[in-house]
Amino acid sequence: MRLEELIEPNLMGSCEILFKIFEDINIAITVIDENLITRLWNASAEKNYGISREEILNKPILDFFPNALLPKVVKEERTYKNVYNSPRDNCHNFISATPLYSGDKVIGGIGYDRDISDLMNMSELLDKTQLNLSKLELELSKFNNDKSSFKEIIGRNEKFLQIIELAKSVAKSNLSILITGESGTGKEIFTRAIHKESEREGYFVPINCSAIPTELMESELFGYETGSFTGALKDGKIGKFELANGGTLFLDEIGDMPLSMQSKILRVLDDGVVTKIGSETSTQLDVRIIAATNKNIIKMVEEGTFRKDLYYRLNGVLIHIPPLRERKEDIPELVNEFVEKFCIEYSSNIKGVDPDLMIKLKQLDWEGNIRELKSVVKVLVIHAISNNSKNLEARFLPDNIIEKVMETTVIGEMDKDQIYSLDxxxxxxxxxxxxxxxxxxxxxxxxxxxxxxxxxxxxxxxxxxxxxxx
Structure with a gap:
């Protein structure tokens, strides 16, 4: 199939002009179809990569560029903007890529590459500038054109996929949601995804209940009028509830909220109005509440440290995120995603992860869950860069992780009688x-x-x- 065959006949005249522009433009342009076959390869692409049309057209793009971004764009139906990419050694560029659609069906993808190889060989000062630019590009790439930010949540574990579907199904409702799970499992990522899927027009406003002193929590949540108390801002302050009007308020670590504040939160949830400190008037709000905790909230209710009525009010839908040790099959995909992000951040090109290292990473229970895994991968990437290694290797693991691997290996190699004898x-x-x-x-x-x-x-x-x- 040629590129022309992807285009409707009545549009061919316009497309001939477009093809002429593609040939003259000083940016490498590549088009692949849904089967990842190269359909367009302009003159700038030939020049930048030293590959002629005759060599690459009608052939799989991955045969020439194993780390190409376009196949990922087609597979995920995801747009990337200004992402640093090094498809082969000594080749550096910024690539923007987006899927091509015919109606609702993906028929391929198009990529625009700006060659920056010469820039990468400049002075140390320019290298530092480029590093800062890469960081900025990484932040900007987060605000992509995905139809749903649930695509950013990585996992193939069957139970985990069911949890994602539950979160999607309630996203557009006005139900309050309580998310539970150990620290580092990704509760805030789920919350942001629910907010984006809900299509609410207001802001997503997070607040960490454990990080705010008790005496300041009321002013943070409800705001205050001018001169309400000593130390108050001259013009007063808008509270988090009011800031989230029309959007979502995320009460993180709700289990750490003082009892004295719990009753006030309950009143807002029941009445839908807030009153600033020092004000005599109330404001009607439309706020979706999502709360999260890593504590045993039911036990807290039984012990009297968390209000039962507030628990039932928040628990419109309960979403429990399992720890990483219960979905170890997701570790390889998470590791590869983190490697890709840190390579962009540090302007480096790590080709892969040694199988021996991946086995060791899957052996661990990861008490800090995804947050701990991400931190370890960052250390691995930094060590790989400093050692001029193109792969992440087990020798780059931190000492504390190596000790944990050794402990799990010893127990794993013991038979049942040996384990029984240690009791x-x-x-x-x-x-x-x-x-x-x-x-x-x-x-x-x-x-x-x-x-x-x-x-x-x-x-x-x-x-x-x-x-x-x-």
């Missing part, structure tokens, strides 16, 4: 049984004498002999 209760019982047998032997079968030797009541001796079948 202190089993050890105590074994010694106790052997000691009783030895005492009975010395006492020549007399339980009275054996009990005296063991310094225990005779009734206790009878019980233990029956227990150990002596």
């Amino acid at each position: 202190i209760n089993n050890i105590v019982e074994k010694v106790e049984k052997e000691t009783i047998i030895k005492a009975m032997s010395i006492a020549k079968g007399s339980k009275t004498e054996a009990a005296k030797l063991l310094n225990i009541p005779r009734s206790t001796l009878y019980f233990k002999m029956d227990k150990y079948n002596i």
